[in-house]
Amino acid sequence: MHEMSIAEGIVQLLEEQAVSQHFQRVKTLWLELGPLALVETEALRFCFEAVARHTLAEGARLEIVELPGEARCLDCNARVAVTTRYSACPGCGSYRLQLLRGDELRIKELEVE
Ligand SMILES: [Zn+2]
Structure with missing residues (x-):
């Protein structure tokens, strides 16, 4: 399962940060x-x-x-909201969308002690 390796990656990252930033426990994690x-x-x-x-x-x-998620249409130049990688532009129907954001997976903040 894809989510299992992501979870393992997150915990590994937390363990590295605990060493470099000297904390013992993670209380809350914003992802x-x-x-x-x-x-x-x-x-x-x-x-x-x-x-x-x-x-x-x-x-x-x-x-x-x-x-x-947000993309730019390469045909009509509109900025469109997207929820999948294969969305069509709602303005002109083109599939030539350039993804601007929406594939993030990162730790934003930690509450530690
Ligand atoms: Zn378009």
Whole structure:
């Protein structure tokens, strides 16, 4: 499962940060997620909880901040909201959309102790 390796990556990153920033425990974790990162939030929550067990992130609250997806149409130059990689431009119907944002998957903030 894709979400399991993402959860493992997050916990690994937290462990590295704990060493460099001298904290013992993660209480809350804010994760920014774009619609094109193709992550199932419920699956990610489940995997994170499982992976975090017996680590510094055990019991941490996972707050998912959902970001909008946005693209520019290469044919009519409109900026359009997108939720998938294969959306059509609502103005002219073109599929030539250049993604501007929406594939984010990153830790925004941590509450630690
Ligand atoms: Zn267009």
